[in-house]
Amino acid sequence: MPVQIPERELDSVTIRFAGDSGDGMQLTGDQFTDTSALMGNDIATLPDFPAEIRAPQGTLPGVSSFQIQFSRNEVFTAGDAPDVLVLMNSAALKVNLGDLVTGGLVVVNSDSFNEENLKKAGWKSNPLEDNTLRDYSVLKVPFSSLTRNALAQSKIKPSEVDRCKNFFALGLVFWMYGRTLDHTVKWVQEKFAKKPEIAEANLMALKAGYNYGDITETMPHRFFVRKADIRPGTYRKITGNEATALGIVAAAQLSGKEILYGTYPITPASNILHELSKRKNFSVKTFQAEDEIAACGAALGASFGGHIGITATSGPGICLKSEMINLAVMVELPLVILNVQRGGPSTGLPTKTEQSDLLQVMFGRNGDSPVAVVAASTPSNCFDYTLEAVRIAVKYMTPVFFLSDGYLANGAEPWNLPKIENLTPIKIEHARPVDGRPFWPYVRDEKTLARGWAYPGTPGLEHRIGGIEKADKTGAVSYDPENHHRMTELRRDKIRRIAEDIPRAEVHGDQKGKTLVLGWGGTYGAIYAAVSELRKEGKKVSSCHLNYLNPFPKNLGEILKNFETILIPELNMGQLLFLIRAEFEGVRAVGCNKVKGQPFKIREIRQAVEELR
């Protein structure tokens, strides 16, 4: 008979799973996340993995991890520091121990602490036997041998048996936090439908892990975290890249256009392509081009054809696409460029997050070449801002950048799903032939300054466009000095006018005061949480988060004037700071900068506010 083990309630838990990059840590984390979300907790996740697919086994660079915070309260980040580490080897302990809260729990695969592995991970003595872990609770579980025992009757190969140990660990953690196995059982059965023996082995490992918790008395308590008290609605778990892909599908449906998604595989944007390539029955065509340039060219070609071209990449790809984006600026065709930012410059840190492409997308083209820029700030609102980028692109006949980043792209949260009927249709009006008049491609709408969009196949609207400067209205090739000046102003004014068509910026907290923390993009969660905490403690601080970077919301200047100091935390060396200083004279703006490939922790923002003079 299993012993009845007492349960303790917790408000919030942060767990980090870590192991070799071949140990299935992302999958384990995903499964724990799905189940926690389905059980009604609020969640936020932080996957963190090396660029190498299989770095040398057991070494420090090969460690892959997945952190999740799940809570009965609203959560804004994946947690500053883990309360629990679930570790598959000694290298994972070495890499992650420094982050664990004091008194935290280490659940560790004791089988992997042999001499060879310890040496690979750089341990001089066995940390399970010396004083290394004295400040923590430690649960030593021989995951590998217990999995082998559990699967003794299985017919799968020994190497495949060993690969099941993450399910054993997952089963144990499920037990510790009172999670149900249902979701994972179903997932395994579907995933390995064609390999029933593998499915069975993984499920046996999962259940053995769960039962291990239940039968042995290694844990003094189980824990439980209540359902979160969040806004009513229908929810699903979503990552930023999934939401971006869904936003693209929605844009096709809401506009009645086909979307051509032209792209070249690049981390961390590729899984948008994977998702969309399955959606051919949704008026979304994907084109895997020979390079970044052609990917962007194909998208622009689709827009010329009267449909919607979208291209996606990360910073290095933007470098290559710049000339094509500039052509889109000149010919004034809609084009959406998704940039899932990663650490730079050059190849930089492919799998790590950064926000350092803001100035690149603003200015990285020859000539005076303005474009619109929007940025998502949570995984789920990648959906909204993808749609917004498409809306602006087709309404203003302009390239629009959508900025996301590695943190948003791979991080997950619950998404309160929009009601389909509440999604706004994207209205597109094409140019129509007027009898007896040739079509002039650069005649503009008075309000938006957008030129008419005529597409091939329409009789009477035959016209030529191109990268050479064109005469205002007629669109004939023109080198006239006055005309070039005027066209440059028109291109600038068109982008400025978008400010009339976007929501005003909002301040969280007092509308006036000492300090405003101004952020953009994926730093939203950490900034919001830090400012909320400080305000509860009575600090005079407010925050404002930008999703529109070009143009800025038109009330931003007014907001900034109401604060003595503007603190701008960014995962770069001060790019929004640069833009704010350039645009708003007399504002005292200071940066808070971090480029470590990791998102801000809440405490880092708090500290920056508290250290302000």
Next chain:
Amino acid sequence: MSAAQTDAPVPHYSKEDFVSGADVRWCPGCGDYAILSVMQKTLADLPIRRQDHVFISGIGCSSRFPYYMNAYGFHTIHGRAPSIATGLKCVRPDLTVWVVTGDGDGLSIGGNHLIHCLRRNVNLKIILINNRIYGLTKGQYSPTSEKGKVTKSSPYGSIDYPINPLCIAIAAEATFIARTVDSDPRHMGQVFARAARHKGTAFIEVYQNCIIFNRDTFQPIVGRETREDRAIYLENGKPLIFGKKKDRAIRLNGFKTEEIAIADGVTEGKNILVHSESDPLPNYAYMLTQMEYPEMPVPFGIFRCTEKPTYDDMLNDQVKFAVEKKGKGNLRDILYTEETWTVKG
């Protein structure tokens, strides 16, 4: 998207219907004038509506072409026209899309896109105007310039080995490969018309005379005096015979072509090559591309014309298949998956 208009019969066009009216700004005497004129005339005779023709170009003298055609046109950026044309065809397979490029645009800066467009067999017509020089930048050697060529940027002679455009096309297994010349409008018109009818990527090299920077570069091959002896016109199913007196022929010697004399038109027993456009293997067409001046007569005409499914057709077939299998996509189904949960107020 132009389906609404397709019921009406195609109007009878004249060449003038395809003249845009924009001032043509090529140098007087430039070979491009002839190519433009032949294109306008060819389109007038095709059963395709004017609004369904699209001309897409890159950068260079030849790439100004779209401005002068009364059709839809897009003068893009250096070397990238094939990529834009590919994207257009992905969403608008109904259009007839022409890519106009040059030896620099298509083979130097845009070499990559050209290769990939050819291998995908996108249903595009690519006209590569080859004058073996950079004209618009005022006379540097190009990737097709002969080795040793003295130009502004190669005062001691170019040390680049030239690229052979048709070899590239064959290596990429293009389905339609042809060569013509600006000084032979009749031949050029025939080749353009065949290209327009071809389903798949058509690649046409047009020898063109840059009167300013590379005058008469092809004269030894296509000049009035020499043409009959140094050029050979390919005709499907006909033996490779040339010469003023039709007394020269091409036969195979091992893996090489060789020129032989035939007296009194007697071809029997000489193993003379008989031209076949439709050979599924690229080997024969490749051998033809290796016939270069001055060692061999240079072939003109259609080297290769074969069929395989086009990229745009296959893409749209996959769409059709997905719709048949899964039904027209419904946004609600992919937003509200099985993996949702409800929080009650």
